[in-house]
Amino acid sequence: MFRNSTTAWGLVARAFHWILGLAIIGMLAYGYWFNHYAPRPDRFFHRSIHADIGYVILLLMVARLIWRAINPTPALPDGTPAWERALAHINHWALYLTTIVVALLGWAHSGAHKPDYADWFGLFRVPQFTSENRDNARFFEHWHIWLAYVLIGLVALHLLAALYHRVIKRDDVLARMVSGEG
Numbered sequence: 001m002f003r004n005s006t007t008a009w010g011l012v013a014r015a016f017h018w019i020l021g022l023a024i025i026g027m028l029a030y031g032y033w034f035n036h037y038a039p040r041p042d043r044f045f046h047r048s049i050h051a052d053i054g055y056v057i058l059l060l061m062v063a064r065l066i067w068r069a070i071n072p073t074p075a076l077p078d079g080t081p082a083w084e085r086a087l088a089h090i091n092h093w094a095l096y097l098t099t100i101v102v103a104l105l106g107w108a109h110s111g112a113h114k115p116d117y118a119d120w121f122g123l124f125r126v127p128q129f130t131s132e133n134r135d136n137a138r139f140f141e142h143w144h145i146w147l148a149y150v151l152i153g154l155v156a157l158h159l160l161a162a163l164y165h166r167v168i169k170r171d172d173v174l175a176r177m178v179s180g181e182g
Helices: 011-036 040-069 082-112 134-169 173-178
Strands: none
Touching (some): 011 040, 082 134, 134 173
């Protein structure tokens, strides 16, 4: 089943979830690594790769939100308290929004930084929507990094909620995202 139902996530939604989830976690770890451990002469290379993957994440996130808009969202199990439903809703939308804002700030940083990070894996140049400006580059980078830390917290909360459903509540919430059964 490619499309979602009212009780289970379809193959496309599950693919978006797992591909984006792994890519986002990988990018958070990679960004931390090259900012704190990579040798300084190599940082432009690593930041360029980071930007290239960030452009893909932004594109996939937009595609995911379009797919979500045209598909039903499976309901949480009967008996789920209102506070859990609200927290799940807030966390999901905070993940989407924060991921998009972090990616857009990275893209803005690319255009304001000299040299920019617009050469997508050497295949073509990604259009930039900001112009070169050292102060703006620092501003965009600062907020890109701080919101990446917020994103880490949101991802951790999401993972803890999945474990809560699997281990404590013993319901099918996690299974629906893993196998599509529900």
